[in-house]
Amino acid sequence: MKLGIGRRGLRLAAPIAIGIVFLAAWEATVRLRGIPPYILPAPTAIAQSLWTDGPSLLGSLWVTLRITLAALAAAALFGGGIALLFARSRLLELSLFPYAVVLQVTPIVAIAPLVIIWVREPFLALLVCAWIVAFFPIVSNTTVGLNSADRNLLALFRLYGASPGQILLYLRMPTALPYFLAGLRISGGLALIGAVVAEFVAGTGGAETGLAFRILEAGYRLAIPRMFAALLLLSLTGIVIYLLLDWLSRQLLRHWHESAIAPEDE
Amino acid sequence: MTMSEPVVVLRGVTKRFASGLEALGGVDLAVARGEFLSLLGPSGCGKSTLLRIVAGLAEPTTGICDLRLAGAPSKSIAAGRIGFVFQDPTLMPWSTVARNVELPFRIAGRVRAAERDRVAASLSAVGLAGFEQAYPHQLSGGMRMRVSIARALVTEPDLLLLDEPFAALDEITRLALNDDLLLLWEAHRPTILFVTHSVFESVYLSTRIAVMRPRPGRIVADLPVRLPQPRDRGVRTSAAYAAMCETVSTALAAAMAQAPAP
Numbered sequence: 001m002k003l004g005i006g007r008r009g010l011r012l013a014a015p016i017a018i019g020i021v022f023l024a025a026w027e028a029t030v031r032l033r034g035i036p037p038y039i040l041p042a043p044t045a046i047a048q049s050l051w052t053d054g055p056s057l058l059g060s061l062w063v064t065l066r067i068t069l070a071a072l073a074a075a076a077l078f079g080g081g082i083a084l085l086f087a088r089s090r091l092l093e094l095s096l097f098p099y100a101v102v103l104q105v106t107p108i109v110a111i112a113p114l115v116i117i118w119v120r121e122p123f124l125a126l127l128v129c130a131w132i133v134a135f136f137p138i139v140s141n142t143t144v145g146l147n148s149a150d151r152n153l154l155a156l157f158r159l160y161g162a163s164p165g166q167i168l169l170y171l172r173m174p175t176a177l178p179y180f181l182a183g184l185r186i187s188g189g190l191a192l193i194g195a196v197v198a199e200f201v202a203g204t205g206g207a208e209t210g211l212a213f214r215i216l217e218a219g220y221r222l223a224i225p226r227m228f229a230a231l232l233l234l235s236l237t238g239i240v241i242y243l244l245l246d247w248l249s250r251q252l253l254r255h256w257h258e259s260a261i262a263p264e265d266e
Numbered sequence: 267m268t269m270s271e272p273v274v275v276l277r278g279v280t281k282r283f284a285s286g287l288e289a290l291g292g293v294d295l296a297v298a299r300g301e302f303l304s305l306l307g308p309s310g311c312g313k314s315t316l317l318r319i320v321a322g323l324a325e326p327t328t329g330i331c332d333l334r335l336a337g338a339p340s341k342s343i344a345a346g347r348i349g350f351v352f353q354d355p356t357l358m359p360w361s362t363v364a365r366n367v368e369l370p371f372r373i374a375g376r377v378r379a380a381e382r383d384r385v386a387a388s389l390s391a392v393g394l395a396g397f398e399q400a401y402p403h404q405l406s407g408g409m410r411m412r413v414s415i416a417r418a419l420v421t422e423p424d425l426l427l428l429d430e431p432f433a434a435l436d437e438i439t440r441l442a443l444n445d446d447l448l449l450l451w452e453a454h455r456p457t458i459l460f461v462t463h464s465v466f467e468s469v470y471l472s473t474r475i476a477v478m479r480p481r482p483g484r485i486v487a488d489l490p491v492r493l494p495q496p497r498d499r500g501v502r503t504s505a506a507y508a509a510m511c512e513t514v515s516t517a518l519a520a521a522m523a524q525a526p527a528p
Contacts, residue, residue, distance in 0.1 A: 152356040155323050159350055160373045170372065174360045255401050256359040 041225040049225035064210035067195040071130030079138030087146035104136040112201040126198040133194030138183040145179025146172045181249040188241040272296040273457045279329035289315045291482030302458045304468035304475045312483025313461040335424045349418030351428045355410035357402040364398035367417045388420040408439035426456045469510045479521035487517040
């Protein structure tokens with residue numbers, strides 16, 4: 001690089017520079033044109049709101065985060081489990097997979113009110129909604145992964161008299177791991193989206209209010225800076241979830257999968 | 267070589283795939299114990315299909331494939347009595363070299379000290395001692411193929427099946443592995459069925475060569491290789507080697523002339 005910083009430095013510096021330029025332009029536009037904060041708050045106003053409302057927003061974030069993480073864990077567990085069932089029985093896969101697709105393509109906003117009526121416990125209702133959105137990428141990816149075992153390795157396992165269980169444990173599951181983890185990374189973001197959508201539909205629900213409801217509430221009260229602050233927290237949460245899952249994936253695959261082998265290693 | 271009792275007997279073996287393709291059109295073959303037999307032919311002549319039938323990985327459409335392995339009932343997939351090496355190393359990328367070689371034992375449900383010793387011995391026999399904890403992606407193509415051979419040898423099989431194992435390797439690696447394979451064969455004397463499309467390789471390695479023609483696959487020439495044993499690189503420059511290569515090339519050309527154009 002002629003700029004004197006390495007490629008890695010540029011990867012960090014370039015987006016940060018763009019972000020600073022964007023925020024400065026935003027701040028300048030709001031100030032120079034005198035745009036009122038209930039139309040578009042300046043970044044400084046949002047930062048101030050984040051400071052004053054921070055503690056209560058963080059409490060709400062915890063509520064949303066709990067639902068998200070529980071839904072993601074359930075998606076990983078049941079998604080992986082369903083994919084394993086599909087791998088054991090082709091008939092089961094053919095019979096049930098279309099319904100998983102139906103569940104996936106039906107907008108969660110449309111199903112959420114029903115789920116909230118049927119499941120009386122608010123936390124559980126929100127969890128179910130977030131799970132419905134999050135489980136499909138894991139089921140679909142893991143199913144593909146379990147069916148992707150190398151044909152010659154399969155022949156070799158048969159030659160040595162391996163049982164179906166051994167083939168699953170020693171061959172299909174390791175083959176499927178990168179696929180499962182790719183699904184998990186997608187599901188992390190989707191679980192958060194599912195939790196937020198469900199909260200929007202459910203409203204306050206119980207004694208605790210999540211971040212999504214705080215956004216709605218701030219909108220009603222024209223407390224637009226607080227709305228932006230809550231939105232910012234949601235985005236940051238999504239990014240952190242993605243980075244954590246990405247890190248987990250790299251740790252688990254670092255010894256062997258192309259996606260995670262460090263270039264120096266080659 | 268004296269014709270002792272056969273280990274593999276094929277009688278009238280044909281194979282027709284669901285697509286209608288006739289891969290094998292009546293193959294008769296007997297392989298004696300301790301023989302190094304090469305199946306030589308152009309691609310599409312059914313060599314690999316024949317090998318898969320012998321391994322029990324495919325069923326012949328008609329005909330009989332009879333295996334007589336020591337300590338194993340005839341015509342069953344005799345776990346551990348057959349070693350198979352594919353054209354690709356076919357290793358599990360998520361497992362270390364040692365774990366890959368140990369696979370036959372892990373499937374058999376016994377990995378104790380004795381088995382670990384055999385894994386180590388097998389790896390050192392192919393020149394990979396010290397690489398036990400490496401992962402396949404850290405090795406070169408030739409080293410991966412050595413791991414694959416070590417895995418096939420670890421159960422000390424009676425019958426070793428190799429399906430163009432060196433076709434994807436560079437010439438230097440290939441020659442080195444040819445010599446290593448000969449040493450391993452001389453040390454343990456398993457019966458070897460070796461699929462190749464290289465005349466020079468088949469003459470250098472084998473005690474006998476079966477030349478095949480394609481569409482449908484058939485054995486058209488059965489040639490004993492009478493070169494001194496044990497063989498070393500000096501053989502490659504001898505007049506007898508050149509003459510045998512000439513004979514085999516002629517047989518292969520004749521086989522191709524009989525076959526319909528590709």
